């Protein structure tokens with residue numbers, strides 16, 4: 001079969017970078033065209049077909065990521081790799097939302113560039129799905145992901161991102177409070193990806209001592225250290241062609257971070273005590289409940305690893321920000337934890353009210369525990385408010401728990417509580433008048449309404 005070499009468009013305003021990258025890729029057998037700004041890149045795309053775009057972010061004509069927007073809109077079948085010298089979280093997130101294939105930092109090592117280019121060219125984006133994504137209805141997405149219960153706005157946003165991410169091979173970072181469903185989302189990405197038939201390997205970063213990290217991950221040869229009685233494959237080999245899920249990534253010691261970065265970049269590692277490197281084709285998904293950006297700023301987490309993983313960042317919404325999803329989840333969990341001897345049909349209206357009012361600092365895991373407990377305690381087939389844990393039963397438990405736990409709260413939680421308290425004071429002062437409250441807060445009426453909805457406050461209660 002006589003295939004033409006893949007044609008790559010390189011858009012970058014640094015002449016030296018354009019020349020060297022172009023040369024390297026030509027020597028590797030690709031056909032390259034180099035341009036210095038976004039307009040010329042769009043002209044080039046209009047004039048001939050390309051198989052891949054390598055795009056700088058900071059270049060003329062690309063102030064608002066025009067090349068990415070145009071490229072995804074009109075040439076969604078052409079994978080796009082961002083290569084930037086000035087990384088930023090917003091640009092990385094925006095790039096990912098637009099469906100890029102990879103996000104590399106300058107200076108890029110030759111091996112990293114080549115392996116990223118090969119990956120992009122070998123896993124063509126499912127362009128039809130990508131372009132149609134915004135037209136996929138919320139109910140279609142819910143049907144596609146029955147394991148992810150929730151119809152609130154944050155969940156619909158999340159489903160859209162998960163659906164897009166599942167179609168790519170890019171590394172993903174999932175952040176959020178404990179119990180929000182980070183692992184559930186990671187599994188959903190895996191089971192809806194081309195890797196579904198292979199392993200999803202959970203690697204708990206807190207469970208691997210630093211001294212054993214390489215051996216556990218990469219494997220070891222017999223006799224390479226005391227206790228190594230036979231050759232042993234590492235966890236990464238076990239998820240070759242599958243997905244490696246690194247849970248609690250924020251807890252990974254510095255030395256292990258460096259080793260993980262190399263493995264992610266090169267997809268190649270050498271087992272302890274061996275000399276032949278092993279190549280794997282693994283997708284990396286990581287999760288943490290730490291604020292990794294703050295960890296990077298404090299020097300506790302490697303910036304290069306953070307940027308490498310943050311190509312796609314999925315922030316998990318806390319349960320208290322998901323509106324009535326708590327009811328859907330409660331009913332779903334009730335069906336899951338049913339016992340055949342004492343079946344329960346439903347929650348009483350009062351019990352549902354308590355579930356909606358409580359702030360769920362432990363998120364869905366705490367909800368599950370509360371339901372398991374109430375199923376055991378409830379005497380009739382209906383779960384009453386009194387069957388719920390005492391903290392959930394108290395009418396003002398949301399506020400009480402919130403104030404009580406403020407010292408232990410994350411910044412996000414504390415700000416959320418402060419915002420809610422402020423809204424209540426505003427409504428009280430203006431006798432429930434939303435327009436006046438919005439005016440004082442410097443918000444539009446619409447913005448005020450959506451804030452009230454988010455905090456489940458009803459202006460009528462203050463009239």
Ligand SMILES: Nc1ncnc2c1ncn2[C@@H]1O[C@H](COP(=O)(O)OP(=O)(O)OP(=O)(O)O)[C@@H](O)[C@H]1O
Nearest residue numbers: 147148149177178179180181182183184289364365
């Ligand atoms: N959207 C969802 N629909 C149904 N069940 C969910 C959903 N999200 C989470 N769960 C359930 O909630 C529990 C906690 O989820 P999971 O372990 O994924 O959370 P996590 O964020 O990874 O927690 P941690 O940070 O403590 O590891 C699990 O029992 C999971 O099945």
